[in-house]
């Protein structure tokens with residue numbers, strides 16, 4: 001057998017092993033960690049965003065003794081609401097979507113980092129452990145006013 005064939009076979013084997021590892025990682029993320037694409041409950045008609053709950057009432061809503069939902073609508077080039085006030089130590093779930101084009105939702109100094117896609121609802125739960133101010137920024141280029149698109153989160 002020529003040397004080329006031997007190398008070729010080992011590369012093929014390596015390819016198969018990598019494929020199995022990647023499929024395994026995908027299955028693990030999907031089944032064990034529960035990470036998947038949004039289901040039907042995560043879809044929304046962006047044309048009727050302003051009338052569709054929960055986006056008909058953007059803002060901070062208390063859902064439990066120490067739990068809050070923060071509903072945010074994103075437009076070119078603003079967040080509604082632009083200023084969000086939250087108590088320190090509360091479990092906060094951000095629920096956001098876009099009315100028009102793809103926007104970003106990134107809270108400076110935290111791991112909150114979402115993409116807002118028209119027609120899809122993005123969620124992220126977080127607890128602010130210290131009081132302070134955080135900038136909310138759009139980190140997906142969305143047009144001429146992209147650099148002006150920001151909000152503020154005040155933890156008190």
Ligand code: CUA
Nearest residue numbers: 138140142146
């Ligand atoms: Cu919105 Cu960039």
